[in-house]
Amino acid sequence: MPDDTAKPERKRQARGEKRIEELLDAAAAVFAERGYKAAGTNEIARRAGASPGTLYQFFQNKDAIAEALMARYVARLRAAHGEAFDPAVAELPLPEMLDRTIDPVVAFDRANPGFYALMSDPHLSPELAGAKKPAQKLMFQRLDQILERRAPDLPAEQRTRTAEVAVHLFRGLLPLIMSATEDELPAIVTETKEVLFNYLSPRIDPDATPQRNTRTRGQGD
Amino acid sequence: MPDDTAKPERKRQARGEKRIEELLDAAAAVFAERGYKAAGTNEIARRAGASPGTLYQFFQNKDAIAEALMARYVARLRAAHGEAFDPAVAELPLPEMLDRTIDPVVAFDRANPGFYALMSDPHLSPELAGAKKPAQKLMFQRLDQILERRAPDLPAEQRTRTAEVAVHLFRGLLPLIMSATEDELPAIVTETKEVLFNYLSPRIDPDATPQRNTRTRGQGD
DNA sequence: TAAAAATACGAGCGATCGCTCGTAATTTCA
DNA sequence: TGAAATTACGAGCGATCGCTCGTATTTTTA
DSSP states (O other): OOOTTOOOOOOOOHHHHHHHHHHHHHHHHHHHHHOTTTOOHHHHHHHTTOOHHHHHHHOSSHHHHHHHHHHHHHHHHHHHHHHHTOGGGGGSOHHHHHHHHHHHHHHHHHHOHHHHHHHTOSOOOHHHHHHHHHHHHHHHHHHHHHHHHHOTTSOHHHHHHHHHHHHHHHHHHHHHHHHOOTTTHHHHHHHHHHHHHHHHHHHHOTTSOSOOTTOOOOSOO | OOOTTOOOOOOOOHHHHHHHHHHHHHHHHHHHHHOTTTOOHHHHHHHTTOOHHHHHHHOSSHHHHHHHHHHHHHHHHHHHHHHHTOGGGGGSOHHHHHHHHHHHHHHHHHHOHHHHHHHTOSOOOHHHHHHHHHHHHHHHHHHHHHHHHHOTTSOHHHHHHHHHHHHHHHHHHHHHHHHOOTTTHHHHHHHHHHHHHHHHHHHHOTTSOSOOTTOOOOSOO
16 A cells, blocks of 8 residues: 655755745744744745745755755765765874864864854754764764774774764864954864864874974875 | 941841752753753743742842852852862863863863853843853863963963863863763763863973873873 | 645734833933 | 831733744646
């Protein structure tokens, strides 16, 4: 027997897909400016050049807007992380590995302030909190895999904690990264890499050079 | 001539002071649960066992509630930091200094989830954002002073950046610290201290032992 | 080309929320 | 003890906001 709860299966036109992208773009901007709770659905529609009715033709409710936006971010993150967390980078020396992983993530977060706004909001509804988890797990699991390759002898529990703490350290510096101007950014990113180097180095390279505190080479030269 | 804009100078009874404390306690709880924007003033009043009218007899508007709450937190922080950032701790070895500074701050944050809720909200009104700054500067400046004592030769600019980054690293781990159970807490606090040790050590003790990654002694023995 | 489907509009409904105001009870003051 | 001041109440006002619905336009389908 056919499924009673099946979706009405409506065909989407090219117009509709485009509208959805415009609405998600507008939602990202408003979320970034006002935060999720204070963002108005009418303002989102207006910024997308649409009416409230049109908005609710594509999204069941306000939460669904943020969920769809999150799904779009996760898809884009997978592409960005496909480069940043390529298995080959696990074999690189730690400084190079940090360059290859952190730079793309910094670029992504700065290019998508709406993503940062949703991820850093601790008071979302349970459904939205669930929508955040794939993005959280993405970075954590990929880093965990790299650590497993680099330090196969490290107990899984310690490795997992190390990956989790490393992610949180990065997130702690994200406010500085997000609010920095273009010319302030290199110094902060360098500092971020030093922090993670100092934290990760003794845990995965037990007998490497103990520090690199005066390392000041910039990005991409 | 007398100031036209002077306040009406109303005398506050003991009842009133007590009510204010109750209202601030309720506000802290609701802010922590729902976040500032989603917290309702009627719910705050109800939880304090008061009516909306009573609430607005003591606070001009919703923002003023959060501002008064912040002021109360700052006063309590000054007391806690008076111990945590006593000038004497600047002379202690780095591990002991971290014990003396981090433990009280962790205890304060965990005992005051409303403080954490307001401080971590990036979408408050400009007035409320201004009310946050004293609390932000408190920790930063005291740490900056300690660093100045310990590393007098370090350029002020580098020292300031180091203090700022150290505070952000701590804040990055705060979500883990806040959500931990009592028995998970010691391990996370130890990890926090290791992170800050690894970060601060090469910057203020240029020729000390380079790492202490397997240090596992608990709190307060 | 005509019917069907998808997209678009925007006024406005219903609920929520910050806040008021008329009134009453309690405490302080003279 | 009487008057003034402070505290307390809670129904409800006005504004905001998520969302709907009747209708009109555009695109697809047959």
